[in-house]
Amino acid sequence: MSTHTRTTWTARSTLLVPALLGGLLLVYVAVPFVAFLARTGTADVLARLGEPQAQVAVRNSLLTATTSTIVATVLGVPLAYVLARRSFPGKRLLEGLIILPLVLPPVVAGAMILTAFGRFTPIGATAYAVGIELTGSFIGIVLAQTFVAAPFVVVTARAGFGAIDERLERASRSLGYTALGTFRHVALPLARGAILAGITLTFARAMGEFGATYMVASNPRTMPTRIWVDFINGGIDAVVPVGLALLAVTLAVLAVVQRVGRVPTVIDR
Amino acid sequence: MTLEVTGLTHRYGDELALEDVSFEVDAGEIVGLLGPSGCGKTTTVQTIAGHVNSTAGGIHLRGEDITADPPERRDVGVVFQEPTLFPHMTVAENVAYGLLPAGVGPDERAATVDRYLELVSLSEQREAMPAALSGGQRRRAELARALAPQPDVLLLDEPLSALDRGLRDRLREEIARIQRETGVTTLYVTHDQETAMALSDRLVVMSDGQVAGIGEPRELYESPPTPFVASFLGRSTRLPVTPPGDPGLTLESRALAGDGGTPADTGLICLARPSDLTLLDSERTETECTLAGVVDRVTDLGTRYEVVLTLDAGGELTVETQRVQLVPGERARCTIDRTDLLLFEESSGRVGPVC
Numbered sequence: 001m002s003t004h005t006r007t008t009w010t011a012r013s014t015l016l017v018p019a020l021l022g023g024l025l026l027v028y029v030a031v032p033f034v035a036f037l038a039r040t041g042t043a044d045v046l047a048r049l050g051e052p053q054a055q056v057a058v059r060n061s062l063l064t065a066t067t068s069t070i071v072a073t074v075l076g077v078p079l080a081y082v083l084a085r086r087s088f089p090g091k092r093l094l095e096g097l098i099i100l101p102l103v104l105p106p107v108v109a110g111a112m113i114l115t116a117f118g119r120f121t122p123i124g125a126t127a128y129a130v131g132i133e134l135t136g137s138f139i140g141i142v143l144a145q146t147f148v149a150a151p152f153v154v155v156t157a158r159a160g161f162g163a164i165d166e167r168l169e170r171a172s173r174s175l176g177y178t179a180l181g182t183f184r185h186v187a188l189p190l191a192r193g194a195i196l197a198g199i200t201l202t203f204a205r206a207m208g209e210f211g212a213t214y215m216v217a218s219n220p221r222t223m224p225t226r227i228w229v230d231f232i233n234g235g236i237d238a239v240v241p242v243g244l245a246l247l248a249v250t251l252a253v254l255a256v257v258q259r260v261g262r263v264p265t266v267i268d269r
Numbered sequence: 270m271t272l273e274v275t276g277l278t279h280r281y282g283d284e285l286a287l288e289d290v291s292f293e294v295d296a297g298e299i300v301g302l303l304g305p306s307g308c309g310k311t312t313t314v315q316t317i318a319g320h321v322n323s324t325a326g327g328i329h330l331r332g333e334d335i336t337a338d339p340p341e342r343r344d345v346g347v348v349f350q351e352p353t354l355f356p357h358m359t360v361a362e363n364v365a366y367g368l369l370p371a372g373v374g375p376d377e378r379a380a381t382v383d384r385y386l387e388l389v390s391l392s393e394q395r396e397a398m399p400a401a402l403s404g405g406q407r408r409r410a411e412l413a414r415a416l417a418p419q420p421d422v423l424l425l426d427e428p429l430s431a432l433d434r435g436l437r438d439r440l441r442e443e444i445a446r447i448q449r450e451t452g453v454t455t456l457y458v459t460h461d462q463e464t465a466m467a468l469s470d471r472l473v474v475m476s477d478g479q480v481a482g483i484g485e486p487r488e489l490y491e492s493p494p495t496p497f498v499a500s501f502l503g504r505s506t507r508l509p510v511t512p513p514g515d516p517g518l519t520l521e522s523r524a525l526a527g528d529g530g531t532p533a534d535t536g537l538i539c540l541a542r543p544s545d546l547t548l549l550d551s552e553r554t555e556t557e558c559t560l561a562g563v564v565d566r567v568t569d570l571g572t573r574y575e576v577v578l579t580l581d582a583g584g585e586l587t588v589e590t591q592r593v594q595l596v597p598g599e600r601a602r603c604t605i606d607r608t609d610l611l612l613f614e615e616s617s618g619r620v621g622p623v624c
Binding site for chain 2: 165167168170171172173174175176177178179181185186189190
């Protein structure tokens with residue numbers, strides 16, 4: 001056996017066990033997709049998607065998820081930068097708080113939002129008095145989605161900022177740039193990949209958000225809440241059209257973001 | 270003068286990193302800030318650059334107090350120990366980076382970038398990304414980037430420490446040339462005394478967060494103000510000083526002791542450069558500064574040998590020599606010219622050359 005062949009065989013055998021284990025997981029994830037897509041033959045997908053209720057749900061989901069992602073990014077990226085660059089008392093607690101919505105059951109998250117911003121809470125009542133409904137509204141959906149999805153952009157952006165050598169920022173300051181200018185010209189471009197990955201995850205999470213949204217604003221309907229209502233009324237086959245639409249829209253947006261942002265799909269070498 | 274550092278003190282928590290550091294750098298001068306690792310050199314540079322706020326003391330640049338100014342308002346160019354080229358910009362964009370906040374227009378910016386890239390011989394790499402440059406090219410690009418905004422002072426924080434010896438020597442000469450051509454006032458931080466001696470008009474030697482000596486390189490080498498400077502700036506070996514009659518060096522001058530006692534009682538430290546010590550062969554007569562002992566080890570350093578003697582008077586002595594026929598275990602004697610001795614009183618620094 002030649003050295004080259006032996007090396008190749010060794011390299012393959014090294015990856016055999018992880019490949020087998022990973023393969024099992026892939027199969028487990030793929031099977032429900034295949035099974036679900038197989039139902040499309042039995043459901044009149046295009047006709048159902050053409051119904052006004054479905055179209056409203058698609059529009060609402062796109063609008064609310066985009067708004068939530070923008071809010072989470074505009075507020076979350078600066079927070080991520082502060083967390084990556086500064087040490088202060090209570091920082092660990094703050095970091096735990098940011099991650100908490102990731103591990104919290106979405107229904108509980110919804111309950112928490114209701115206890116803070118519900119119609120009969122001080123904040124909710126005040127907002128209602130000036131004509132702003134924080135629950136059962138477009139704003140309510142955004143509140144629920146932002147609460148649940150914002151940690152994704154904060155956590156990934158923080159990792160991105162943390163990976164930047166602070167000396168680059170010092171060099172920038174010594175070359176005449178303020179802290180803000182340095183953030184814009186050095187930190188932001190260098191953490192771009194991580195930030196875009198975070199934005200992608202946040203958007204995907206917001207698009208698929210159901211539990212908290214249903215608690216806070218079951219109306220107007222988003223795609224996930226529409227799917228739930230369709231399921232209750234018509235069973236699995238009734239879910240397929242909007243479910244497919246949700247899948248297609250999310251995948252399309254993710255593909256565009258990743259392509260535009262050139263987010264690496266594997267470790268950036 | 271261009272840069273004046275006065276009573277600079279800095280603490281990291283309870284740890285005192287700098288204590289009352291004061292020195293000046295004149296216009297166009299290149300001053301070497303020399304000292305061992307952890308002596309406070311980088312903290313001093315970071316404080317001058319504004320990246321560390323000193324606990325006490327002041328920094329004046331062209332007569333203006335900049336102690337409380339943020340880094341971007343200091344007109345201080347910095348080349349850091351590790352490469353800090355922006356990896357998302359080309360070499361030319363890196364060099365142009367500092368010109369934008371200085372309000373330099375596009376045409377002048379392009380001309381300045383061309384000029385400084387030519388100065389550091391990187392014109393052909395202007396469109397290259399930093400990752401495509403060699404270690405030496407990166408250092409030169411950083412130098413061009415730091416110089417382009419024409420800072421009042423250029424701080425070079427051990428810029429050559431990560432490079433191999435050959436490249437380090439070549440770049441050292443290049444830095445000297447660039448400094449001569451631009452005339453920029455420079456503070457060069459290094460732990461390498463050879464680099465410091467070769468580059469600097471004056472040296473500031475630091476030890477344990479304090480200034481141990483300031484002066485021209487040759488002056489500091491030949492007349493070090495403290496035992497630390499003597500041992501750090503060039504090599505030195507300690508000679509035993511003993512009362513008359515004992516087998517060490519007998520210091521006859523009572524005036525040195527000042528109290529009529531033996532020099533050993535007064536806490537004197539006697540140092541010598543290993544290259545100033547001469548091994549005596551059996552035919553040569555002893556001089557008044559002769560020490561005897563047993564050869565402990567002989568090390569071949571290529572251009573010279575290093576002989577370590579265990580002295581009869583106690584302690585070890587290192588002698589540098591071009592030729593050696595001694596082997597470990599053999600008895601040997603060495604001598605030194607009395608004017609080459611570096612004598613210090615432990616409490617008050619240097620006393621003078623006496624044997």
